[in-house]
Amino acid sequence: MNNKNALLIIDMQQEDSFVLENFDTTVAHTAALLETARRQRVPVIYTRHINQADGSDLPRGEPRAADGGPSSYRAGTRQVEIIERLAPRPDEWVLDKGRYSAFHRTDLDARLKALGVDTLIVSGVLTDVCVLSSVFDAFALGYHIRLVSDACATTTLAGHYSALLILANWVYSLEILNCVQCLRALEDRDYLSMTPEHPDVFAHQPHEFESTIARLQAHLVRTQE
Template sequence: MNNKNALLIIDMQQEDSFVLENFDAVVSQTIALLHTARHQRVPVIFTRHVNPADGSDLPHGEPLAEDGGPSTYRAGTRQVEILESLTPHADELVIDKGRYSAFHRTDLDARLKSLEVETLIVCGVLTDVCVLSTVFDAFALGYRIRLVSDACTATTQAAHYSSLLIMTNWVYSLELLTSAQCSKALENRGYLSLAPEHPDMFAHQPHELPGTIARLQANLVRTQE
């Protein structure tokens, strides 16, 4: 088993309250990456965001339905189930969480340590919320991180790319790579990735944001050449 890596697929659920950019492409790229991970016997872990149906133990300000329960990711509904095209195998872990980070009040860290995982491959939704929170916690816990740029998305491309920039600036153990390059890495073939060369590598002022996103995109395109 290739147990130095594990694939973490974050919150790829039926919940349809958010319109996500390029979601169909993200699903397709996740399916391809999942196929490679399974073929290479890389441990696969899914997370589901699940809010208690009765509205208990919700963060302050969590959007509520008329009955006082959560308006999204409500336990017991179809919306919390993982997409059928990504259905977990019987031997794959599914971890339910009630907060953004996959590590918050879950046994994910213990599970990874029991598998002797050193590098966490992260994909899923939303880039600027659950993915971002999970990546920072993984970094704090000492994991190396491969973040799959085209197997994540958010409600806007601005949110997606801004989050990629933040993580590339400050998660020193991070490799940013595409799903195709990540599959090559798992197959022990030559691959290309973007790794931070120094802190705040993509520093920018507000008026420079579009150009900085373009610079990040250009670096990612070069990793595929």
Template sequence: MKNKNALLIIDMQQEDGFVLEHFDNVVANTATLLDTARQLAIPVFYSRHINPADGIGLPPGEPRAADGGPASYRSGTRQVEIIAALAPQPGDAVIDKPRYSAFHQTDLDTQLKRSGVTTLIVGGVLTDVCVLTTVFDAFALGYRIRVITDACTTTTLAAHYSALLIMANWVYSLELLTCAELLRALEGKDFISCAPERPDLFAHQPHELAGTIERLQSRLQRQAQE
């Protein structure tokens, strides 16, 4: 089973243009995932979002600096490098991407299929942008996906949970689980996760968002008595 998994860490780069919720905790959990993957010989893939320094080929409306180049994730700068605490090791794969999804205009799918990978364990940033689009593309390409909810983050908790709820509603090959529960799963122990049981599982109106987040959290948390 373990040799069909791969760990995909999305855009954990030095770019500091965003203030991210609980980022230190996400880094710590990501480090745990990396250590475990390497101990179990699970292939590790990183993605890096890199915009060309000259600005050529940027999507319409992409924020630009005064010189016409990209305002963030500019090639040739330290900001595009993976943060030191999570630095790739020999044998890890680093996928450079020009758009949100790690599959867009990259050979990630080819590399995964060549390695026999059928399940992606996903963490990284931003939950509501690059993680979300990568997960939808992975689903379309036929992968099973495990999103580690406390190894992802974005600029607000509302956006983080909104993205998780969107994925839980429509990505039918998905499991959401915490880092601790993933470790239990990889050890062959009983574990808790949230997997879609039907379309629009977490349907809600705007005024119900807080309650829906609580409902999702209750599906992810191990009860104290356990």
């Protein structure tokens, strides 16, 4: 893999107000990505979602606690810290953000460009919120994206697959691959990934949702062979 890559680990924090499907697997796969990225000297960037403790920076409609502050990701609490298994090293960059996208009101784009990065390897949570928003913004800014499907999680498998399908339909610079294949890519070995063949490749009606997920899974399984 060329040195124009960076690993973006999104919001792998202590916050436990959301029960996430397959979170243990997501952590394990992210740890493997992290270990290999460090060994290959690929830049690592973490994001943390943090809401001001007094609620002054919350967007309209954001849930609030009884004291008017945020009900989750509250600044100054243990919940905003990166989980211990994935703890950043002192020389690794931790980016704090107050909105879903890692690019919104941050200097992420400028820093990546300063490093010469053109490809983002993305993992983290939640697939259908912060991961989705960040990938769309990365695409709009001209990055190539490798989304590691089994190193992402959200509250339901339906939400996870909905996000993957939306991204596969409309992010033309996207590769979707699993952790094993991404590790091969990080080690500059041959690897397999799913690249959307045309816009709206996974178009479907509501009654076709399960069969479309199966179609996506079939594409991803072929990348494991």
